[in-house]
Amino acid sequence: MGQPRDIIHKLSELGYRVTPQRMMILSAIENSDSHISAEEIYAQVVAKYPRVNISTVYRTLELLKRLDLVTETDLGEGRVRYHPADRGHHHHLVCQECGAIIDLDESALFSLRDTLLREYKFVADLRHLAIFGRCINCRQ
Amino acid sequence: MGQPRDIIHKLSELGYRVTPQRMMILSAIENSDSHISAEEIYAQVVAKYPRVNISTVYRTLELLKRLDLVTETDLGEGRVRYHPADRGHHHHLVCQECGAIIDLDESALFSLRDTLLREYKFVADLRHLAIFGRCINCRQ
DNA sequence: ATTGCGAATACAAACGGTTGCAATTAACTA
DNA sequence: TAGTTAATTGCAACCGTTTGTATTCGCAAT
Structure with a gap:
């Protein structure tokens, strides 16, 4: 900015x-x-x-x-x-169990972006994605 | 159900x-x-x-x-x-320009899910994802 | 059939966010 | 510098959703 x-x-x-x-x-x-x-x-x-x-x-x-x-x-x-x-585009992994927020580099989604572009001709706007789930401490 | x-x-x-x-x-x-x-x-x-x-x-x-x-x-x-x-887990590509909603099979996100699991030990809950962007008709 | 109890409800108020509109004002022109 | 005007604002009402709480009610035990 x-x-x-x-x-x-x-x-x-x-x-x-x-x-x-x-x-x-x-x-x-x-x-x-x-x-x-x-x-x-x-x-x-x-x-x-x-x-x-x-x-x-x-x-x-x-x-x-x-x-x-x-x-x-x-x-x-x-x-x-x-x-x-x-300040850089990064994403977040949000643990639904403990609320932990793990930063995820935007490169982790590059291949998804490419797939969507190739197979769906869709230009995905992946600048602010939060993915919900369970972190390592909260799954047995 | x-x-x-x-x-x-x-x-x-x-x-x-x-x-x-x-x-x-x-x-x-x-x-x-x-x-x-x-x-x-x-x-x-x-x-x-x-x-x-x-x-x-x-x-x-x-x-x-x-x-x-x-x-x-x-x-x-x-x-x-x-x-x-x-009724099956599918995702949606939502065009921010024209509002079109394109169904996306859940398999499109399998490799992302695997990456998150492997590299972040994070179990992603990818059952209800909407990805925003531009569809083929709205980008020149 | 009646009771007792905790789960589920209706209701009202609040939440974060959006919108329509009249009043204000930044920034151009003279 | 003052005047003009469209962009921006404050305000109030509204949106979809959530929450606190007193009341109701499903259902198991009598």
Whole structure:
């Protein structure tokens, strides 16, 4: 995602407005050192700018997703998490027994992606996949 | 999922109660010829038994999932869909452009499952996967 | 048939997230 | 610098789903 500075530049370049809300949401995601939820972003932003609304957070996240600046991951917690897209695409193995989350390099899905392309002519978007199951500690 | 009769038997065998709500929810899923949503199940049940509540539908679906009698699929419509588990495990390729849904045989994911097991000792539960992307008609 | 008990229910409120719309405002023009 | 206008926002209502809780009810024992 680079520096917030770059992103702000990119936004206005593409004709999007640079609003204080967007800047604060951007820096909340940037400053998070792991995956952050919309609610957490909102809490951080509202502390400095109380009039902001949660729907603005969701709409901004929607925009940033569309521009490939953030990646969304559903880890099955009943809430989705976000992180800067340039921190690398990785996937998650989520243990349904103990809740452990194991990072999975995106290369693990390269052959699946190729198969889908070859056999189904389908361009799979595998940037934010969570696979559920049982980890080594939870199966006997 | 077999006959509703069998399932009802299985439920009471396992110590679960056989209630009219559960029977009606079961037959709604059974009679659907494709994937059915909780809302659609509810609509069908409420027509014959107006006092039933939507939360009962969700809790029953939760139970049936746990007992491996129904499978849940999230096709990204903002609502989850259900179908009898014994109708076969297949996956879906969902086109984010035109909304097309392409069925994908579960065998397409066998090699991924093996890789995860071998390299991560992770038993992946790949029964209800939706993969998003672009179909052949929507990419140039 | 009646009782007792715990499982299942209806109901209401809450959850995370989305949407329609009127008011605000960033960024262009003059 | 002020004026214009379409993008963006706040707000409120809504969506599908989940959860807490008091009440109901299936079912085994009497």
